[in-house]
Amino acid sequence: MEITLKDTAVKLMARHGLNRWLINDQSIPGSCFLCYAPSGRLPVCTPCLRELPLNRDPCPVCALPDCHGQICAECLGAAGPALDVVIAPFRYSYPVDRVIQEMKFHARPGLAGFFALAYHGLAEAGLLVLPEQLIPIPLHRGRLRERGYNQSACLARAFSAATGIPATIHTLQRLRPTIAQSGLKRPQRRRNMRGAFALTANADVRGRHLALIDDVMTTGATLREAARALKRAGASRVDAWVCARPGQE
Ligand SMILES: [Zn+2]
Ligand SMILES: [Zn+2]
Missing domain, CATH: 3.40.50 (Rossmann fold)
Incomplete structure (x- = not known):
């Protein structure tokens, strides 16, 4: 449930052009520290890493x-x-x-x-x-x-x-x-x-x-x-x- 809410928050922020970074308040394995998107085994997802x-x-x-x-x-x-x-x-x-x-x-x-x-x-x-x-x-x-x-x-x-x-x-x-x-x-x-x-x-x-x-x-x-x-x-x-x-x- 929490993940769904956060996913929605990420989408809303992206739609309104808001910065997606640092809404992830927990370190969940497999998700980006900065934006909560799936990141596999890395702590940061590839789009965040590039920026x-x-x-x-x-x-x-x-x-x-x-x-x-x-x-x-x-x-x-x-x-x-x-x-x-x-x-x-x-x-x-x-x-x-x-x-x-x-x-x-x-x-x-x-x-x-x-x-x-x-x-x-x-x-x-x-x-x-x-x-x-x-x-x-x-x-x-x-x-x-x-x-x-x-x-x-x-x-x-x-x-x-x-x-x-x-x-x-x-x-x-x-x-x-x-x-x-x-x-x-x-x-x-x-x-x-x-x-x-x-x-x-x-x-x-x-x-x-x-x-x-x-x-x-x-x-x-x-x-x-x-x-x-x-x-x-x-x-x-x-x-x-x-x-x-x-x-x-
Ligand atoms: Zn990210
Ligand atoms: Zn120097």
Whole structure:
């Protein structure tokens, strides 16, 4: 019955030219996360997949969108960058932004599978230099209690299943709660994150090539601070694998 109602809703929305995306409030096997149409074994149906905002021609170092595949000004000016290579398959725009918000704030960690599909595709196509371990950006324990799950850990597990690279969830810890980065300007973001991360007691990353996992990279202050903690502990290379990046402000 519910399926019939939703089918009708999809048809009505299509007839009135309304966007069909994200009326699916449950993850039903065999149906598209975005529009509820049948999608076989894929989390997204083919028409939706074709319309998603891919991150085309990004900076090959930091994945900033619209760089004509050239290294961006910020990366050219950076001496000894904390992050070696950033991968971001999507732009942070509609409907990918909505998928990320659903995953993060509306208790739908299963949507991590949507982004794992992109990483599976990139790995299959040989477009990723594969790290030895995937390490999620940790939440502070207060935030974790509030939300009930860490979306970055969900992503790390899903990317691990998609690429065969082990995810080590408890390598990094968040030493203190930080203010939400979204309300801060660029220099404040860096200050806000300074000294926020440390390795856990038994973690050993010496000589390792690692990839940090997070949902969105905006200025990169959080990811760079985490990368610095890993490099101080002896990691040889730290990449970042995220779902999406916004374009230049
Ligand atoms: Zn769809
Ligand atoms: Zn760049």
